[in-house]
């Protein structure tokens with residue numbers, strides 16, 4: 452049980468300090484932080500220094516080797532017109548003269564729709580729709596891409612869900628030899644191309660692969676015992692804008708929690724580890740490599756992961772709990788004494804670093820803003836409109852307050868706040884719904 456005086460002191464610091472707003476602006480000023488770019492390196496350098504300052508502890512860098520990729524220009528030509536496109540992360544390049552194939556509009560483009568299209572998919576440029584990322588029943592771009600690729604599509608186009616000539620981005624393939632060219636286009640381009648379904652279109656994408664390394668950053672504030680609560684946020688983003696909501700918001704909140712709680716945690720039963728993961732936008736590579744490399748005893752020390760990803764841009768927060776047994780009750784008990792609450796979404800969303808903790812049996816949740824609110828600013832995720840103006844200071848402070856209470860309640864609890872999961876339970880909570 453977290454002592455009410457400690458909770459009050461930490462929350463008061465968060466609400467009184469201007470620092471979270473300054474940190475958010477500074478992180479946005481580093482640019483979109485697309486992995487492998489100068490912007491990402493600037494962000495890592497800034498975050499390493501600031502993490503050390505906020506925690507008052509040494510910062511560990513963990514270098515993760517990965518297959519890097521540099522994005523080149525992309526466009527679609529059809530019916531005498533040309534639309535700008537954004538190659539999805541790790542898309543193979545098309546041949547120099549472009550990839551020419553018939554267009555097949557499959558609407559939303561769920562795996563079921565792709566399967567129902569049968570042989571028509573083979574050799575086609577498949578057009579599907581991007582969806583609001585944080586909604587019940589959301590079908591992730593990656594699942595659509597993989598279904599199209601595995602059905603023999605020649606290429607994959609995904610149209611933005613939001614009007615305004617906003618291209619949509621994200622990653623799709625894993626850079627493997629069976630990957631197909633893939634690109635995001637605007638809603639308007641998608642509507643125009645849909646009228647040309649069945650006609651031949653030309654897709655141009657460029658991209659260069661190169662072996663690279665990216666750093667995860669860690670700082671640990673020890674408690675009185677061995678166990679740790681991990682508060683995480685991902686560093687990298689996309690290069691269309693500043694990746695402000697996704698995820699400068701989470702980074703600024705993690706730093707604010709660390710700064711407000713660093714003299715409190717040493718008196719609690721568990722320590723607090725700040726984990727800033729890189730290459731999250733590349734199918735969660737940074738956290739996957741980190742957890743895989745941990746010794747089993749180190750993994751056992753970690754009793755809870757609170758993952759902050761896109762925590763501002765709307766009023767109110769949701770916890771994506773994946774139905775982890777005991778999690779919802781723990782969260783409500785942690786927040787109720789301060790009069791705070793949050794929505795609980797139980798379906799599994801494998802869309803951020805918490806998923807990798809779950810796969811290792813470590814109870815984990817993602818906090819996010821705007822869940823099931825498609826009219827909120829979270830609709831701009833992965834577009835050129837994910838800019839700092841979409842976030843209000845009090846949204847950042849509210850998210851930091853909620854994250855602090857959850858993390859510190861877990862640090863203070865006499866027993867592990869949520870039971871560790873056996874392999875069968877971990878497999879069950881990380882299985883996507885149909």
Ligand SMILES: [Zn+2]
Nearest residue numbers: 697698760761
């Ligand atoms: Zn994110």
